[in-house]
Amino acid sequence: MMMRARILAAAVTAGLGLALAAPASAAEGNVELPKQNWSFNGPFGTFDQAQLKRGYQVYGQVCSACHSMHLLYYRNLMDIGFSEAQVKEIAAGVEVTDGPNEEGEMFTRPGRPSDHFRSPFPNDNAARAANGGALPPDLSLIIKAREGGANYVYGVLAGFTDPPAGVTVPQGMHYNKVFPGHMIAMNPPLSEGLVDYGGEPKATVDQMAQDVTAFLAWASEPEMEARKRLGIKVMLFLIIFTGMLYAVKRKVWANIH
Amino acid sequence: MASTVHSTAHGAHGDGGTRRDFLYLATGAMGAIGAGLAAWPLVDSMNPSAEVLAVSSTEVDLAPVAVGMALTVKWRGKPVFVRHRTDKEIKEAEDVNVAELRDPQTDKARTEKPGWIVVVGICTHLGCVPLGQKPTDPRGDYGGWFCPCHGSHYDTSGRIRKGPAPKNLAVPAYTFLSDSKVKIG
Amino acid sequence: MSAPAINNRFLKWFDDRLPVVSFMQHELHEYPTPKNLNYWWNFGSLAGICLVIMIATGVVLAMQYTPHVSLAFLSVERIMRDVNYGWLLRYLHMNGASMFFLVVYIHVFRGLYYGSYKSPREVLWWLGLVILLLMMATAFMGYVLPWGQMSFWAATVITNLFSAFPLVGEPIVTWLWGGFSVDNPTLNRFYALHYLLPFVIVGVVVLHLIALHKHGSNNPLGIPHKGPQDSIPFHPYYTVKDLFGLGVFFIVYMALVFFAPNMLVEPINYVPADPLVTPPHIVPEWYFLPYYAILRSIPDKLLGVIAMFGSLLILFVLPWLDTSKVRSARFRPIYKKLFWVFLADCIILGWVGYNPPEGHFIVIGQIATAYYFLHLLVIMPIVGKVERTRPLPDSISAPVLKGAHKEKA
Numbered sequence: 080m081m082m083r084a085r086i087l088a089a090a091v092t093a094g095l096g097l098a099l100a101a102p103a104s105a106a107e108g109n110v111e112l113p114k115q116n117w118s119f120n121g122p123f124g125t126f127d128q129a130q131l132k133r134g135y136q137v138y139g140q141v142c143s144a145c146h147s148m149h150l151l152y153y154r155n156l157m158d159i160g161f162s163e164a165q166v167k168e169i170a171a172g173v174e175v176t177d178g179p180n181e182e183g184e185m186f187t188r189p190g191r192p193s194d195h196f197r198s199p200f201p202n203d204n205a206a207r208a209a210n211g212g213a214l215p216p217d218l219s220l221i222i223k224a225r226e227g228g229a230n231y232v233y234g235v236l237a238g239f240t241d242p243p244a245g246v247t248v249p250q251g252m253h254y255n256k257v258f259p260g261h262m263i264a265m266n267p268p269l270s271e272g273l274v275d276y277g278g279e280p281k282a283t284v285d286q287m288a289q290d291v292t293a294f295l296a297w298a299s300e301p302e303m304e305a306r307k308r309l310g311i312k313v314m315l316f317l318i319i320f321t322g323m324l325y326a327v328k329r330k331v332w333a334n335i336h
Numbered sequence: 337m338a339s340t341v342h343s344t345a346h347g348a349h350g351d352g353g354t355r356r357d358f359l360y361l362a363t364g365a366m367g368a369i370g371a372g373l374a375a376w377p378l379v380d381s382m383n384p385s386a387e388v389l390a391v392s393s394t395e396v397d398l399a400p401v402a403v404g405m406a407l408t409v410k411w412r413g414k415p416v417f418v419r420h421r422t423d424k425e426i427k428e429a430e431d432v433n434v435a436e437l438r439d440p441q442t443d444k445a446r447t448e449k450p451g452w453i454v455v456v457g458i459c460t461h462l463g464c465v466p467l468g469q470k471p472t473d474p475r476g477d478y479g480g481w482f483c484p485c486h487g488s489h490y491d492t493s494g495r496i497r498k499g500p501a502p503k504n505l506a507v508p509a510y511t512f513l514s515d516s517k518v519k520i521g
Numbered sequence: 522m523s524a525p526a527i528n529n530r531f532l533k534w535f536d537d538r539l540p541v542v543s544f545m546q547h548e549l550h551e552y553p554t555p556k557n558l559n560y561w562w563n564f565g566s567l568a569g570i571c572l573v574i575m576i577a578t579g580v581v582l583a584m585q586y587t588p589h590v591s592l593a594f595l596s597v598e599r600i601m602r603d604v605n606y607g608w609l610l611r612y613l614h615m616n617g618a619s620m621f622f623l624v625v626y627i628h629v630f631r632g633l634y635y636g637s638y639k640s641p642r643e644v645l646w647w648l649g650l651v652i653l654l655l656m657m658a659t660a661f662m663g664y665v666l667p668w669g670q671m672s673f674w675a676a677t678v679i680t681n682l683f684s685a686f687p688l689v690g691e692p693i694v695t696w697l698w699g700g701f702s703v704d705n706p707t708l709n710r711f712y713a714l715h716y717l718l719p720f721v722i723v724g725v726v727v728l729h730l731i732a733l734h735k736h737g738s739n740n741p742l743g744i745p746h747k748g749p750q751d752s753i754p755f756h757p758y759y760t761v762k763d764l765f766g767l768g769v770f771f772i773v774y775m776a777l778v779f780f781a782p783n784m785l786v787e788p789i790n791y792v793p794a795d796p797l798v799t800p801p802h803i804v805p806e807w808y809f810l811p812y813y814a815i816l817r818s819i820p821d822k823l824l825g826v827i828a829m830f831g832s833l834l835i836l837f838v839l840p841w842l843d844t845s846k847v848r849s850a851r852f853r854p855i856y857k858k859l860f861w862v863f864l865a866d867c868i869i870l871g872w873v874g875y876n877p878p879e880g881h882f883i884v885i886g887q888i889a890t891a892y893y894f895l896h897l898l899v900i901m902p903i904v905g906k907v908e909r910t911r912p913l914p915d916s917i918s919a920p921v922l923k924g925a926h927k928e929k930a
Contacts, residue, residue: 192390323363
């Protein structure tokens with residue numbers, strides 16, 4: 080199966096003559112991204128729900144302090160294995176601004192599953208002001224919006240190191256071996272045991288980076304599993320149907336030439 | 337499109353004719369099925385989307401609505417009338433001779449709790465919003481709601497009593513979560 | 522080869538009042554098609570089907586899209602996340618544009634190889650070029666609609682091209698924008714035009730077909746058909762051949778849609794438009810890359826713009842720049858080689874267009890640009906005059922096909 084998938088991918092690439100589309104890594108300083116073996120890679124890849132739930136835990140307890148995910152709704156969490164009751168509870172734990180009421184005042188109420196994920200800051204300027212001028216990007220589409228996708232985001236999360244000799248890191252910046260330019264305003268967000276996974280697996284920095292990246296990949300492409308499932312059916316149909324059309328064509332043309 | 341293929345079957349006859357006809361037919365059928373399935377996403381995209389369905393129920397706090405008062409809430413883009421009925425209104429609604437009604441329904445069948453009537457505020461004639469929610473509104477001859485568009489009169493149970501409307505005001509699906517909280521939808 | 526009579530009584534009655542049935546019969550049964558068309562001739566009907574797919578998916582997407590700077594990006598993401606099959610429709614539309622251009626470019630290069638633009642098909646060729654220009658305008662404006670970073674900056678850069686013209690340039694750009702930068706009025710009018718132009722394309726396609734059916738299809742030998750033995754009815758022969766080609770096309774197209782839907786877009790377009798931040802590396806969609814390379818190869822702003830538009834407009838006079846009496850490259854040994862050089866030149870231009878304008882890319886781009894115009898303006902007229910063409914076969918029918926067969930590359 081994998082073999083056919085790879086042939087398929089190769090055929091698509093060749094078919095489109097994409098010699099043109101070599102990645103534009105030149106501008107980014109040619110950082111070799113650590114390639115991970117994601118469960119969602121390839122035409123048959125799927126998400127690992129347990130991992131997505133852990134990833135949500137990391138996002139909720141760590142990243143969401145600064146990063147919004149404003150395209151997601153709490154109800155979307157049902158797609159990664161939370162029950163309706165759990166989603167209601169998660170949503171109710173958040174104060175949502177609503178209104179205006181009949182007196183014209185805005186008010187807060189507990190969140191509902193039909194609410195968007197609450198953003199940590201009311202607007203971009205407030206987010207910049209609270210983060211030393213750097214805007215923490217919204218994470219709803221981060222995997223689709225970055226060259227390298229999941230490998231890149233994982234690479235940044237796991238890429239905090241001491242600067243090489245001779246490199247000075249300015250005040251408020253941190254050295255990151257994957258981030259373009261290597262200077263990133265974000266503090267190293269993860270540390271061993273930061274999130275309580277309740278035993279298994281161990282909450283290492285690497286594990287948490289993997290999990291939250293998988294969660295973000297799902298958030299970027301929540302349709303991915305449905306897309307691939309339908310795609311396989313469509314491809315099988317088309318291959319058979321095209322074969323039949325070829326047979327018909329042969330028969331119809333048999334008496335010409 | 338693919339169905340045009342099998343009309344080509346009337347070409348040369350002779351050996352293998354049946355097998356060829358079968359091939360043409362099967363290919364045509366396959367094409368027709370494929371085209372039909374391919375059209376479905378286009379059609380289905382016009383059905384209510386996930387974020388529309390997610391707000392298809394709404395919870396209403398009834399605590400501030402005193403007896404005799406009414407509340408209008410928006411549910412699925414339509415007004416829903418919630419009225420806290422007085423004892424007089426309840427009695428009027430229950431004492432009606434059901435057999436004489438245009439759309440016979442008992443008040444009991446239309447309410448969960450006698451004190452509260454919950455109806456979709458859309459006149460069953462041509463879709464206007466009847467008056468009667470505010471104390472100053474005209475409420476028609478039967479003390480319920482009055483539709484200003486074509487003069488339909490509804491009683492305190494939201495039943496059609498006079499005028500062109502054919503049916504009673506619709507009762508949405510709702511449940512009382514507590515004495516002062518109702519979930520519509 | 523005469524059409525079968527209309528047997529159904531209703532159809533007969535109807536056809537007597539609106540002759541659509543006999544029109545279809547005439548086009549499908551009586552319209553003689555050369556018997557030797559190869560698979561490169563599939564791409565015309567494929568392009569038509571692409572147009573239908575784009576309009577069908579586009580209409581349902583339009584029902585969900587909001588052309589406003591603060592809502593456009595969100596409405597596209599709502600399509601992707603909440604609308605039933607919205608992701609499928611959008612990916613079909615987005616990748617459909619690429620497939621449409623791929624198909625049309627193959628169709629154009631087929632015409633170049635087999636000399637399909639030559640007398641008496643010059644107007645047919647012009648109409649095809651008009652379709653290509655309309656497609657480019659439509660695709661460009663469609664790319665702006667999701668209002669991502671690349672949408673915004675593509676709109677800014679391309680509309681700014683018009684500022685190159687002296688005196689009228691600035692007022693034209695302001696007029697195009699409906700303001701002093703790309704903003705809500707721009708997005709709104711691009712949406713209106715993006716919806717309109719496909720139907721204009723449909724109109725020009727009808728004219729393209731009328732022009733085609735006046736003299737019939739060219740063929741791989743490039744010689745006119747001399748009698749009934751040279752041709753076959755379009756239906757069933759070419760309908761089933763086209764349908765088979767359509768199946769193969771769909772396999773490629775669907776593989777892209779379902780398994781690599783974002784392969785051809787820049788990731789940065791999933792970042793909402795920000796008028797204050799330009800992405801470090803702006804590239805157009807792949808089908809615009811060669812023109813983009815020509816634009817950047819010329820250091821002067823106005824001349825660059827003129828060269829870019831000129832690279833397309835020059836194709837309108839191609840039927841007269843090509844001085845050869847022989848249509849098909851099969852019988853033109855020198856031109857045949859030059860055709861492949863020209864194709865390679867276009868691909869090199871695309872590759873240069875993809876890369877940042879630095880270092881050796883600038884030189885390569887300038888050489889490739891120069892060769893593009895050299896080929897069309899100088900080499901084609903001269904080669905047509907001096908080339909010793911190979912003898913043409915007497916007719917399309919059997920005996921000559923042997924010699925021609927091995928030419929198919």
